[in-house]
Amino acid sequence: MIQLHHVHLSYPGESTALSDVSLRISKGDFVFLTGPSGAGKSTLLKLLYADLKPTRGQVLIDGQNLAMLSKSQIPYLRRSIGVVFQDYKLLPTRTVLENVAITLEVLGWGKREIGQKVYQVLKRMGIADKVNAYPPRLSGGEQQRVALARALVNDPKILIADEPTGNLDDANKEEILSIFKEANVRGTTVVVATHDRRVIENSHRRVIRLEKGHVVEVVDEQK
Numbered sequence: 530m531i532q533l534h535h536v537h538l539s540y541p542g543e544s545t546a547l548s549d550v551s552l553r554i555s556k557g558d559f560v561f562l563t564g565p566s567g568a569g570k571s572t573l574l575k576l577l578y579a580d581l582k583p584t585r586g587q588v589l590i591d592g593q594n595l596a597m598l599s600k601s602q603i604p605y606l607r608r609s610i611g612v613v614f615q616d617y618k619l620l621p622t623r624t625v626l627e628n629v630a631i632t633l634e635v636l637g638w639g640k641r642e643i644g645q646k647v648y649q650v651l652k653r654m655g656i657a658d659k660v661n662a663y664p665p666r667l668s669g670g671e672q673q674r675v676a677l678a679r680a681l682v683n684d685p686k687i688l689i690a691d692e693p694t695g696n697l698d699d700a701n702k703e704e705i706l707s708i709f710k711e712a713n714v715r716g717t718t719v720v721v722a723t724h725d726r727r728v729i730e731n732s733h734r735r736v737i738r739l740e741k742g743h744v745v746e747v748v749d750e751q752k
């Protein structure tokens with residue numbers, strides 16, 4: 530479970546990005562985080578994988594206060610969280626296979642198992658033919674799928690995605706969303722930040738709306 534208790538976040542020398550945010554995301558939930566540009570969506574996601582610490586308040590995952598984690602404990606937390614970054618953050622000089630394999634290498638998987646698992650995930654993402662390609666040679670949609678493959682290859686406890694459907698056409702958006710839903714059905718808690726109204730409306734999931742660093746609306750899952 531993810532809990533935020535009265536979280537405030539101010540960037541050094543800047544105004545407040547999050548102000549008194551409290552929320553609870555249960556295990557197995559699928560939640561959209563929305564709101565205008567600058568509302569604090571990316572900031573909130575960064576708190577969840579301990580890229581930022583709150584200025585005040587607490588962020589807890591399964592009861593663990595993330596601010597209490599030492600530097601050496603943070604990589605362990607991140608092994609259970611798959612992150613799809615807004616700008617993908619793929620390694621340009623590594624192949625698709627190598628980019629996705631990294632997640633499993635740090636977990637100590639053997640080479641053979643890694644090869645099999647990566648191929649299986651890339652196949653699901655529809656990019657198995659790109660296994661030896663380098664990211665700069667891929668389209669935006671293909672890079673997005675590689676980023677998603679890297680985040681999901683070890684069936685993480687939590688999947689965090691920042692604007693994962695930006696720049697994609699409708700067919701690709703649908704496909705990415707169905708991949709999120711499948712991961713969710715397998716037990717992954719999914720938290721997606723998006724501006725995209727259509728994606729939210731078609732999904733019938735819980736929506737948390739931020740404005741100027743405040744939670745202004747929570748709409749529960751609509752069946």
Ligand SMILES: Nc1ncnc2c1ncn2[C@@H]1O[C@H](COP(=O)(O)OP(=O)(O)OP(=O)(O)O)[C@@H](O)[C@H]1O
Pocket residue numbers: 540541543545546564565566567568569570571572573724
């Ligand atoms: N590294 C940073 N240093 C200083 N201020 C920052 C930094 N990152 C974000 N901010 C500020 O914090 C506020 C919230 O930004 P954030 O990126 O979380 O918004 P967002 O809702 O994700 O926006 P977008 O939809 O445009 O990605 C904004 O006012 C932004 O300018």
